[in-house]
Amino acid sequence: MPAPIRLRELIRTIRTARTQAEEREMIQKECAAIRSSFREEDNTYRCRNVAKLLYMHMLGYPAHFGQLECLKLIASQKFTDKRIGYLGAMLLLDERQDVHLLMTNCIKNDLNHSTQYVQGLALCTLGCMGSSEMCRDLAGEVEKLLKTSNSYLRKKAALCAVHVIRKVPELMEMFLPATKNLLNEKNHGVLHTSVVLLTEMCERSPDMLAHFRKNEKLVPQLVRILKNLIMSGYSPEHDVSGISDPFLQVRILRLLRILGRNDDDSSEAMNDILAQVATNTETSKNVGNAILYETVLTIMDIKSESGLRVLAINILGRFLLNNDKNIRYVALTSLLKTVQTDHNAVQRHRSTIVDCLKDLDVSIKRRAMELSFALVNGNNIRGMMKELLYFLDSCEPEFKADCASGIFLAAEKYAPSKRWHIDTIMRVLTTAGSYVRDDAVPNLIQLITNSVEMHAYTVQRLYKAILGDYSQQPLVQVAAWCIGEYGDLLISGQCEEEEPIQVTEDEVLDILESVLISNMSVSVTRGYALTAIMKLSTRFTCTVNRIKKVVSIYGSSIDVELQQRAVEYNALFKKYDHMRSALLERMPVMEKVTTNGPTEIVQTNGETEPAPLETKPPPSGPQPTSQANDLLDLLGGNDITPVIPTVPTSKPASAGGELLDLLGDINLTGAPTSAPAPASAPQISQPPFLLDGLSSQPLFNDITTGIPSITAYSKNGLKIEFTFERSNTNPSVTVITIQASNSTELDMTDFVFQAAVPKTFQLQLLSPSSSVVPAFNTGTITQVIKVLNPQKQQLRMRIKLTYNHKGSAMQDLAEVNNFPPQSWQ
Amino acid sequence: MIKFFLMVNKQGQTRLSKYYEHVDINKRTILETEVIKSCLSRSSEQCSFVEYKDFKLIYRQYAALFIVVGVNDTENEMAIYEFIHNFVEVLDEYFSRVTFWLILYCERGKNTSWG
Numbered sequence: 029m030p031a032p033i034r035l036r037e038l039i040r041t042i043r044t045a046r047t048q049a050e051e052r053e054m055i056q057k058e059c060a061a062i063r064s065s066f067r068e069e070d071n072t073y074r075c076r077n078v079a080k081l082l083y084m085h086m087l088g089y090p091a092h093f094g095q096l097e098c099l100k101l102i103a104s105q106k107f108t109d110k111r112i113g114y115l116g117a118m119l120l121l122d123e124r125q126d127v128h129l130l131m132t133n134c135i136k137n138d139l140n141h142s143t144q145y146v147q148g149l150a151l152c153t154l155g156c157m158g159s160s161e162m163c164r165d166l167a168g169e170v171e172k173l174l175k176t177s178n179s180y181l182r183k184k185a186a187l188c189a190v191h192v193i194r195k196v197p198e199l200m201e202m203f204l205p206a207t208k209n210l211l212n213e214k215n216h217g218v219l220h221t222s223v224v225l226l227t228e229m230c231e232r233s234p235d236m237l238a239h240f241r242k243n244e245k246l247v248p249q250l251v252r253i254l255k256n257l258i259m260s261g262y263s264p265e266h267d268v269s270g271i272s273d274p275f276l277q278v279r280i281l282r283l284l285r286i287l288g289r290n291d292d293d294s295s296e297a298m299n300d301i302l303a304q305v306a307t308n309t310e311t312s313k314n315v316g317n318a319i320l321y322e323t324v325l326t327i328m329d330i331k332s333e334s335g336l337r338v339l340a341i342n343i344l345g346r347f348l349l350n351n352d353k354n355i356r357y358v359a360l361t362s363l364l365k366t367v368q369t370d371h372n373a374v375q376r377h378r379s380t381i382v383d384c385l386k387d388l389d390v391s392i393k394r395r396a397m398e399l400s401f402a403l404v405n406g407n408n409i410r411g412m413m414k415e416l417l418y419f420l421d422s423c424e425p426e427f428k429a430d431c432a433s434g435i436f437l438a439a440e441k442y443a444p445s446k447r448w449h450i451d452t453i454m455r456v457l458t459t460a461g462s463y464v465r466d467d468a469v470p471n472l473i474q475l476i477t478n479s480v481e482m483h484a485y486t487v488q489r490l491y492k493a494i495l496g497d498y499s500q501q502p503l504v505q506v507a508a509w510c511i512g513e514y515g516d517l518l519i520s521g522q523c524e525e526e527e528p529i530q531v532t533e534d535e536v537l538d539i540l541e542s543v544l545i546s547n548m549s550v551s552v553t554r555g556y557a558l559t560a561i562m563k564l565s566t567r568f569t570c571t572v573n574r575i576k577k578v579v580s581i582y583g584s585s586i587d588v589e590l591q592q593r594a595v596e597y598n599a600l601f602k603k604y605d606h607m608r609s610a611l612l613e614r615m616p617v618m619e620k621v622t623t624n625g626p627t628e629i630v631q632t633n634g635e636t637e638p639a640p641l642e643t644k645p646p647p648s649g650p651q652p653t654s655q656a657n658d659l660l661d662l663l664g665g666n667d668i669t670p671v672i673p674t675v676p677t678s679k680p681a682s683a684g685g686e687l688l689d690l691l692g693d694i695n696l697t698g699a700p701t702s703a704p705a706p707a708s709a710p711q712i713s714q715p716p717f718l719l720d721g722l723s724s725q726p727l728f729n730d731i732t733t734g735i736p737s738i739t740a741y742s743k744n745g746l747k748i749e750f751t752f753e754r755s756n757t758n759p760s761v762t763v764i765t766i767q768a769s770n771s772t773e774l775d776m777t778d779f780v781f782q783a784a785v786p787k788t789f790q791l792q793l794l795s796p797s798s799s800v801v802p803a804f805n806t807g808t809i810t811q812v813i814k815v816l817n818p819q820k821q822q823l824r825m826r827i828k829l830t831y832n833h834k835g836s837a838m839q840d841l842a843e844v845n846n847f848p849p850q851s852w853q
Numbered sequence: 854m855i856k857f858f859l860m861v862n863k864q865g866q867t868r869l870s871k872y873y874e875h876v877d878i879n880k881r882t883i884l885e886t887e888v889i890k891s892c893l894s895r896s897s898e899q900c901s902f903v904e905y906k907d908f909k910l911i912y913r914q915y916a917a918l919f920i921v922v923g924v925n926d927t928e929n930e931m932a933i934y935e936f937i938h939n940f941v942e943v944l945d946e947y948f949s950r951v952t953f954w955l956i957l958y959c960e961r962g963k964n965t966s967w968g
């Protein structure tokens with residue numbers, strides 16, 4: 029077999045390949061040759077083959093069959109073999125492969141080798157891919173090497189120690205004594221790696237940090253080293269463009285930052301040196317600027333005196349005016365970090381920052397945008413907003429969403445007047461409408477509702493906006509909602525702020541219908557439009573027939589959501605016409621809801637809020653929100669995470685009010701959640717006592733005990749008992765635990781318990797403990813029901829039981845009326 | 854912390870790659886092509902720092918070769934920029950026969966401190 033080709037030739041051959049397919053072919057041929065060579069256990073050429081394999085791996089081809097070969101190379105005595113073997117191990121092996129543990133012994137031997145280069149190889153490999161077991165085994169050796177006098181080994185051992193600490197943080201104390209003398213070295217390599225090690229230790233453990241601050245007097249040592257670096261003359265081995273070892277300087281500055289954070293003494297000790305570095309560093313080259321950047325970051329982060337901070341901000345200001353893009357980018361980034369603390373100082377540079385918005389460079393634009401948002405305040409809002417809106421017009425699409433959200437937030441906080449606010453939002457919607465986030469629509473609607481005096485103006489502007497172009501969905505949604513609500517204002521033409529426009533009812537309906545028909549409208553938008561048309565039936569006078577026609581057409585729409593709405597509205601026209609005006613009244617002023625609060629109940633997407641069934645005059649705002657709060661107490665007020673689905677299912681039901689009682693008088697719930705529960709228990713978290721199968725560990729900490737339990741059902745050998753618990757803090761919630769037992773001689777299998785309650789209640793069924801009721805009363809099925817009873821009406825329940833018994837399927841319906849008064853009063 | 858170090862040519866062929874955090878082998882090629890695409894699309898007046906997913910890329914172009922370093926947020930970008938050049942000078946010192954380093958050094962002229 030001819031000698032395998034050298035790596036160099038392989039690279040040359042691969043480079044001549046003109047297409048990807050040719051390259052793949054060459055590589056596959058070579059892989060096959062390498063594989064047969066491995067099989068022959070050829071020692072002489074193994075290292076050459078592995079080297080080629082590593083190159084092919086780097087190009088992206090699989091190379092896992094070389095892993096064992098790397099191990100063989102590591103075990104060999106030749107240095108060239110070991111070198112390739114360790115390189116291969118670093119590249120091909122990692123913790124996921126079990127093979128890597130075989131290396132531990134080899135590394136251990138090599139760490140004690142007589143040649144420093146072999147020891148160095150072992151340290152590198154351990155520091156690169158050592159797993160936690162390997163690190164635990166070999167940490168002692170590494171620590172020993174950290175104390176040698178050989179600087180070549182010391183620096184490698186320090187980096188290896190960093191990796192060990194990352195993998196096994198408990199071993200940090202082991203390296204502590206070795207660090208005492210590390211900073212006394214002259215060799216910059218050792219100094220640099222020691223600083224890295226100290227940084228890692230300080231970042232990981234606050235105890236270490238405190239220890240280094242007090243006992244070791246680390247700060248004075250670092251200050252001394254930094255001073256030497258700056259003051260010493262030209263030293264050829266460490267010079268980079270006129271500055272002595274800038275990399276070490278940057279590292280030391282970073283460590284000083286960590287040491288000085290939140291600590292007055294350390295910060296004071298480093299004030300002088302920081303000022304010295306800041307003033308003496310040469311800024312004509314990039315190197316100097318890198319050091320200045322790090323200095324500025326350190327000054328801003330520690331408890332420096334105010335003079336120093338002013339110096340730092342001035343440096344950043346100078347950076348901003350520099351022509352070099354890199355420097356400007358870096359300045360913008362650091363200003364962003366400091367704007368929270370030194371707001372006024374940064375404000376001075378506002379105009380420069382705003383100019384950066386017009387820069388061509390994407391990175392700079394992004395930074396400038398973020399910084400502009402941070403700088404907006406009550407005084408400069410008008411000017412800044414003009415610039416930001418101009419930016420929104422002309423920026424790349426990837427920025428538009430962030431910019432729009434930022435503008436909304438800023439406008440919300442600092443708007444000088446409602447009209448300005450609405451104008452700004454309209455401008456954003458028209459320019460960047462499709463990039464606006466989804467939650468902007470409900471927020472905007474809420475804002476409009478709250479500014480009562482602007483309704484006419486708003487609806488007029490929105491109408492004009494969508495007249496020309498109804499492709500931007502958020503804009504159309506908001507416009508449809510407003511037209512639906514305030515259509516009467518639009519028709520009557522009363523607008524104080526602007527020239528009122530003359531619009532007829534037909535024109536308004538035209539535009540809404542075109543939104544409904546248009547291909548560009550998404551399903552949600554169509555829903556908004558349909559609801560708006562419906563609302564107009566009470567606000568418009570001459571076109572009610574047209575509205576009826578539109579609504580009935582959509583009763584057979586393919587889109588289920590639209591169909592449901594149309595059918596409901598149709599029913600409103602036909603059977604419940606007397607209620608229509610009450611149901612479609614103006615929306616009450618919504619309570620201000622924070623963006624991370626409960627939004628699901630109040631901010632429905634244009635759905636008519638369930639007007640309370642008793643004739644309460646508007647505003648009926650508090651009622652729906654308190655219901656929301658009750659529900660959320662139910663869901664959040666105990667220590668179990670219950671199943672959520674019942675919440676949304678009740679929402680559409682209550683929206684129709686009396687309309688959707690297709691099932692008669694009772695709202696059947698619980699069925700979908702309980703049936704799949706035995707099969708798919710995992711996502712429904714069960715309270716611990718259900719898994720034990722029995723006893724009544726109370727769900728609340730503050731239960732009212734003493735509510736008598738009842739037998740809800742007893743027939744054909746099946747008995748179901750209810751036990752009650754109520755919480756003192758939340759009296760509208762009753763928790764019922766049912767226990768089903770079976771006194772016949774055969775088991776009842778596939779037992780499913782379903783319950784239904786009247787509309788004024790809400791029911792939640794948790795999953796049962798099992799689906800088999802064992803015979804002869806040897807065991808029970810337990811299930812928990814939670815009932816929300818805000819109006820404190822008498823509890824009634826209809827239950828449905830299905831099970832298999834004696835080979836046949838049984839089913840029974842029953843009503844439970846004998847609830848004790850204490851369970852619901 | 855440096856996440857990866859790449860040397861890629863203008864056609865997108867990887868000349869050298871070293872990853873300091875585990876990345877699946879098929880994801881590597883995708884990463885490399887995307888990185889080189891974002892670097893190639895920038896002109897010489899634009900800054901050398903690009904944001905890519907959750908890394909920051911710092912790149913430097915030497916003739917037909919791009920050296921790209923991917924870092925996370927804690928690094929000083931300008932120091933890394935200097936580090937790339939330091940690396941190139943070390944390679945030049947070590948492998949003095951490589952030809953396009955010569956081109957490079959003629960361009961840099963007298964700015965180096967090598968005597």
